[in-house]
Amino acid sequence: MDLRTALLSRASPGKLTEPAPDDAQLELMLEAAVCAPDHGRLAPWRFVVLRGAAREHLATAMENDLLARHAAATAEERAAERNKALRSPLLVVVAAALHEHPKVPLPEQVMATAAAVQNFWLQAHALGFGLMWKTGAAASSARVKAALALAPTDVIVGILHLGTVAVAGTPRPPSVAPVTRRL
Numbered sequence: 001m002d003l004r005t006a007l008l009s010r011a012s013p014g015k016l017t018e019p020a021p022d023d024a025q026l027e028l029m030l031e032a033a034v035c036a037p038d039h040g041r042l043a044p045w046r047f048v049v050l051r052g053a054a055r056e057h058l059a060t061a062m063e064n065d066l067l068a069r070h071a072a073a074t075a076e077e078r079a080a081e082r083n084k085a086l087r088s089p090l091l092v093v094v095a096a097a098l099h100e101h102p103k104v105p106l107p108e109q110v111m112a113t114a115a116a117v118q119n120f121w122l123q124a125h126a127l128g129f130g131l132m133w134k135t136g137a138a139a140s141s142a143r144v145k146a147a148l149a150l151a152p153t154d155v156i157v158g159i160l161h162l163g164t165v166a167v168a169g170t171p172r173p174p175s176v177a178p179v180t181r182r183l
């Protein structure tokens with residue numbers, strides 16, 4: 001797939017299923033991710049891969065986090081929260097490990113990590129896989145970070161769901177007119 005086709009046809013799928021990218025395909029995505037623009041080449045990104053049963057770590061942390069926020073959560077709500085981590089065959093949590101730097105402000109370290117996510121996504125798409133970029137309450141949960149062996153100061157930039165597209169998304173038609181001004 002050429003770059004322009006990849007850029008214009010990318011969309012979030014409605015549902016993902018098996019098979020997920022295998023480890024060799026995942027490696028290609030990670031290689032693309034770490035070529036993202038990165039002020040100071042600090043490589044602030046961290047990738048936590050949760051395949052199959054390993055997703056239970058995140059499911060349990062998300063359920064516990066829900067209970068901490070809503071002690072009265074019902075069994076259905078707890079199951080729904082767990083299912084957020086179990087509904088796609090492969091998850092990759094991408095975090096920015098932030099460190100004070102004399103020339104690279106912390107937000108730029110987050111931006112570089114977001115750029116890495118986009119490279120990762122486009123490579124996944126070009127290989128024929130679907131990806132959903134999620135965050136939600138889990139992304140800022142200390143419990144979730146601890147369960148993934150991330151530092152409390154790390155910023156979770158995305159909980160990426162990967163797999164084969166079962167329900168396709170809708171690419172947006174390219175239109176720059178409303179957001180472009182020429183001075």
Ligand SMILES: Cc1cc2nc3c(=O)[nH]c(=O)nc-3n(C[C@H](O)[C@H](O)[C@H](O)COP(=O)(O)O)c2cc1C
Pocket residue numbers: 010011012013132133134135136157158169170171172
């Ligand atoms: C940083 C970031 C966080 C996001 N978090 C969520 C999320 O938690 N839940 C969700 O449904 N969409 C989330 N999205 C949006 C989707 O990933 C998706 O990109 C958006 O709905 C637009 O659809 P498209 O990808 O098909 O163009 C997030 C996007 C970004 C960039």
